[in-house]
Structure formats: C-alpha cells, structure tokens
Amino acid sequence: MRDRTTTGALWFKVVDGEEFEALQPLESGLRDYGSRVLDVLRVLAVAEERSELDVLQDISNVSMDVHSVRTFPADSAPGLIGLDDGVQAFESLRSLIVAAAYSVSAEQPRAVQPARKPAEVLRFLREVRIGPSTEGSFILSAHTPIPPRLTSGQQPLFDAEAAGILEPTEPFERRVSLRIYDAVLAANSAAKDALVSPNGLDSFTDSVRLGVSANLCEALVGLGGESGHPFDLSLSVAPARPLAHRALPPIRFRRDHIPVLAAAAQELRERIAEEGVLVVGNVVRLHRESTGSGEISIAGTIEGEDRLRRIWMNLVEVDYEKAMRAHQEMRSVSVRGDLVRRGTRLYMRNPSAFQVNQDSEED
Known part of the structure; x- marks a missing residue:
C-alpha cells in the first residue's frame, strides 16, 4: 500500500506484525533529499535486519549481477592479501569471466579455448566493472550491468518477488553470469569427485558441456594464489532482473582442490588440442x-x-x-x-x- 504525491511516495510494509513506513523522495532537487534517502535506508535496514551499508549496496547494484570472490590467505589480517597474490587474483577473475563468456559465445563448448576471443566477448568485458572491497577476508567482486526485465508495473519497494512474466530467453550478460556460476560449480564438483573416485579427472572432461575448460580451471587455480589458499565464489543477481526458483549458494574451494584443478587443466591441454x-x-x-x-x-x-x-x-x-x-x-x-x-x-x-x-x- 502506498500514497503518492508529485515529490514523494509513502510506502507501508508489515513485517512480523510490525508496520514500517518509508517516505521515498521522487525529486533529487529537494533541499532535504539526502536526509530523506538516509531515512529510507534506516527504515529498510531495521525492517530487513541488515546494515545500512548492505542495503545501500543492494540499491546501487539493482541493475548489476555481482560475482564476489572471498579469499582466505594465510598469515594475512582480514581485508589484506600479499601483493603478488592480489594481482594474480584480479587477473584470474578476469580470466574466469573471459572463459565463461567465450563458452556462451561459442557454438560448441571447448575444453581448450583459443587465445583469440570473439568481438562479442571483448565488448562484454568492457562493460564489466571491479567493485569496491567489503568487510571480511580479502574480497574482490565483478559487477556486470544487466538489462532490466520490462514489466507492466513498478516493483514495490519492499517486495522481494519479481513482477511480470519471465522472458523465455535471457540476455547475453545474464547467460554469462549464470555460466560463470554453473561452470565453477561443475569444476568444484569434479574436483571433489577426483579426490575420491578412481576415474581420476574424467569428471572434468564430462563437464566441458557445462562450461568447464582448461582456461577456467587455470583461472580458479590463480584465485588461490601462489600458496593455494581456499576461497569461495558467490553470485548475487540483479534485483531488476530476478531469477525465479533458483538458489545460488556460495561455492567453496578447499586448499586440496587447487592442485586437482591444476592437474585437470594440464590434462585437458594434453588430451585436447x-x-x-x-x-x-x-x-x-x-x-x-x-x-x-x-x-x-x-x-x-x-x-x-x-x-x-x-x-x-x-x-x-x-x-x-x-x-x-x-x-x-x-x-x-x-x-x-x-x-x-x-x-x-x-x-x-x-x-x-x-x-x-x-x-x-x-x-
């Protein structure tokens, strides 16, 4: 329920029997615009039991798919990483995105991708942005602009459900985001299988159709740094284009997964030209x-x-x-x-x- 004027919209929401209201300013030229926005952030933070910074980041990323990589380097304070490992992590994140974008762009999945990438992949890379660091271990993130899903009405401020009918096909940017997640998940599963299965690295070749490649495995190894520290990868989809009925839990790589990924990359390059x-x-x-x-x-x-x-x-x-x-x-x-x-x-x-x-x- 809401009341609307030319300068603001009053929103109401009941959470666990408690009613919350927020006055959303509609004109940025208002003299107290900043104060009113801050009031909205405070109300949302209380209603959702989150920090105001988290709410602000979600609002800022309303049209962004965000891939976050949380690394756990040994002997480093939270938020810090060795210079060489940090540089390698950013380069490896780029390589990971390139590998996924190529697998979406290519007509057939390839276990070993060519060094020369299609123009579509290069154009996509120019749109991806590196996000700010956040609290916790050393965290890096890639933000991909996603075209919003066009609906007949405005999404309610407090409503977490998508309005309208899902489009039958997703844009290239969203398909790359999902390919990153699905391919990394498949590589994670293959690494676990290789540690316990007598079939060795066959799980990796079986997962090429899901986007696993030597290039992707090498990128994941790079995220672990020279010392092979553990890390996890998560995907937060753009609220402007939500996913229906799809859970995306973080994918965790242990220290013993790193050498398996390195061996898989080498094996794929030796098997497939x-x-x-x-x-x-x-x-x-x-x-x-x-x-x-x-x-x-x-x-x-x-x-x-x-x-x-x-x-x-x-x-x-x-x-x-x-x-x-x-x-x-x-x-x-x-x-x-x-x-x-x-x-x-x-x-x-x-x-x-x-x-x-x-x-x-x-x-």
Missing part, C-alpha cells in the same frame, strides 16, 4: 636426419597473446626448406595448426600455411 592457432616468430632450432621432413622449434607469440612461447613441430620437406632459409636470413615465419601440450613443451599438430615473412629492413 587448441585448434587453428596462428604462431608468428623466429626459427631457433632445426633438426632432420638427412633429407625430407624435419623438426623445428619457433620462439614466438600465439595469436591473441603477448607472451613469448617456444613451439615444436614437424614440417614436410618443402616447409622445412623454407624454415632453413628463414633461419639463415634471420626472418620471422608464421604457421597455423593445432596446439597441444606434452609435459612442459608445446607442440603444433597439422602445421599448415607455413611462410617466411617479408620483414622490413628495420626489423
């Missing part, structure tokens, strides 16, 4: 017995990455001859193929389109 990768670099090693095909290694970069890698491959005779010439003339080469990891080495299967680049004289 990353297809159609472009490598550009310099030939640093050549080897063949006499004539015909031979093995080379290239020190270069993979398309979509800046890090220098060393990649090994076998070339047919005509391409091996090109590699020899490039090595003698100190020219760079490019080649496309499928990357797979064997131990600590990267190998390219099915190399094709091998060519010597026409480097400029300045290079």
Whole structure:
C-alpha cells in the first residue's frame, strides 16, 4: 500500500506484525533529499535486519549481477592479501569471466579455448566493472550491468518477488553470469569427485558441456594464489532482473582442490588440442636426419597473446626448406595448426600455411 504525491511516495510494509513506513523522495532537487534517502535506508535496514551499508549496496547494484570472490590467505589480517597474490587474483577473475563468456559465445563448448576471443566477448568485458572491497577476508567482486526485465508495473519497494512474466530467453550478460556460476560449480564438483573416485579427472572432461575448460580451471587455480589458499565464489543477481526458483549458494574451494584443478587443466591441454592457432616468430632450432621432413622449434607469440612461447613441430620437406632459409636470413615465419601440450613443451599438430615473412629492413 502506498500514497503518492508529485515529490514523494509513502510506502507501508508489515513485517512480523510490525508496520514500517518509508517516505521515498521522487525529486533529487529537494533541499532535504539526502536526509530523506538516509531515512529510507534506516527504515529498510531495521525492517530487513541488515546494515545500512548492505542495503545501500543492494540499491546501487539493482541493475548489476555481482560475482564476489572471498579469499582466505594465510598469515594475512582480514581485508589484506600479499601483493603478488592480489594481482594474480584480479587477473584470474578476469580470466574466469573471459572463459565463461567465450563458452556462451561459442557454438560448441571447448575444453581448450583459443587465445583469440570473439568481438562479442571483448565488448562484454568492457562493460564489466571491479567493485569496491567489503568487510571480511580479502574480497574482490565483478559487477556486470544487466538489462532490466520490462514489466507492466513498478516493483514495490519492499517486495522481494519479481513482477511480470519471465522472458523465455535471457540476455547475453545474464547467460554469462549464470555460466560463470554453473561452470565453477561443475569444476568444484569434479574436483571433489577426483579426490575420491578412481576415474581420476574424467569428471572434468564430462563437464566441458557445462562450461568447464582448461582456461577456467587455470583461472580458479590463480584465485588461490601462489600458496593455494581456499576461497569461495558467490553470485548475487540483479534485483531488476530476478531469477525465479533458483538458489545460488556460495561455492567453496578447499586448499586440496587447487592442485586437482591444476592437474585437470594440464590434462585437458594434453588430451585436447587448441585448434587453428596462428604462431608468428623466429626459427631457433632445426633438426632432420638427412633429407625430407624435419623438426623445428619457433620462439614466438600465439595469436591473441603477448607472451613469448617456444613451439615444436614437424614440417614436410618443402616447409622445412623454407624454415632453413628463414633461419639463415634471420626472418620471422608464421604457421597455423593445432596446439597441444606434452609435459612442459608445446607442440603444433597439422602445421599448415607455413611462410617466411617479408620483414622490413628495420626489423
């Protein structure tokens, strides 16, 4: 029930037999606008038995899906983390979001995702924001703007239930949010299975269809830092676009889950090749017995990455001859193929389109 004027709306709500009322200002130009908003926060905090700061954060995030990662670094006071672990945590949170966004964007789920990401994923990343820290252990959060669900009426101030009819499909942003949660939940379940099941890491390959990938597992390992500390991940959906009948409890990773995730990422990369990768670099090693095909290694970069890698491959005779010439003339080469990891080495299967680049004289 409410009364409304041109400058304010009076809301009433009965909670456990006690009636609460709040006067919501509708014009930000009112002289006492700030005081009236503060009064509303106080009423809501008492009615919901929460802090005013928590209520304010919910209001600020009304159109945001919020993923929070709570880490528990050893030997650190609440709210603190080692510099290296902190930097790694933020980078890993980004990698986690990228892995989920790619799995939503791709036509088929892939156990090993390509370094080069579609434009849709890159556009989405530009919309995601890092949120402020909160009380407790070291907490980082990612805030994703979510388009509101259009309804025929205004959501009541105190009402926690969604109004209107749920749309049959969710927007890309919400699908990424749910993919993050579901894929992390699947990886968590697979890690638990791997600790007790004789099938080892098969649960991870079975969960690729849910968004689990080597990239996602590596991101989760990074959230644990160098020391592999425990952490949990939670999702708070935007109130402007609520989910019906879906519980989203926090997902907790123990310290013993971290090495399992690392082993799963390596296993996936060794079992499944990353297809159609472009490598550009310099030939640093050549080897063949006499004539015909031979093995080379290239020190270069993979398309979509800046890090220098060393990649090994076998070339047919005509391409091996090109590699020899490039090595003698100190020219760079490019080649496309499928990357797979064997131990600590990267190998390219099915190399094709091998060519010597026409480097400029300045290079």
